[in-house]
Amino acid sequence: EDHYLAPDFLHVLALMQSHIKQINEPVDFYVLGQQRKVLSRKEGQVPRFAGIFAGGFDQFEKGEWASVTNNMGFAFDSKTWSSLRSCSQEFCKYDDYNWDWTLFHLGHSCLKEPLSFIGALAPRVYHFGMCGVHFKLGNCNPADALREYLTYIERNQNAWYPTAVERLTAPRVVSVHMKPPKPFGGWGDPRDVDLCLSYSGK
Secondary structure, eight states: OOOOHHHHHHHHHHHHHHHHHTOOOOOOOEBBBOOBBBBBTTTTTOBBBBSSSSOTTTEEEEEEEOOOTTSEEEEEHHHHHHHHHHHHHHHHSSSSSOOHHHHHHHHTTTTSSOOOEESSSHHHHHHEOOSSOOOOOOSSOOOHHHHHHHHHHHHHHSSSSSSSOOOOEEESOOGOOOOOOOOOOOOOHHHHHHHHHHHTTO
């Protein structure tokens, strides 16, 4: 896989879980990665992703889960799984090959309210793949991006392992203003639907 984990990713996950328990405001997902690109995609330039910036290691955000930004490196508990499993029929039969957009759809249809999350402002899961359908770069070398991330981790070694959730903010992308798009298709084969339903026991 073309992802890399920061050294404190399990520590940060436990920190978020503890904080949510303390404030008694349950969320559906604990998000460790973000899909926010912060540099241009000029040819020959390695694009950096959110988290490649100074600061933010002890800052978190909480709000409505958005498929376009919060779909990487997240965890959920048995309560969330039970809630999603109750919508198995709609999830498995929704004609969209993108699982994240399908989850977003459930939050605005089958489920009683949109999905929620708490996430690390400085991501602990990094995606360094720059080849394929989502990126059109002249210089397609994931090894360069990996070296950049390793340098970033080393340069900020004193910032990892925060002791508490120091700041909790509203997400910069407020998904409540987003509407689920029409299904993208690609999930119409009955065999795929049946396999999906078999996983959920429905």
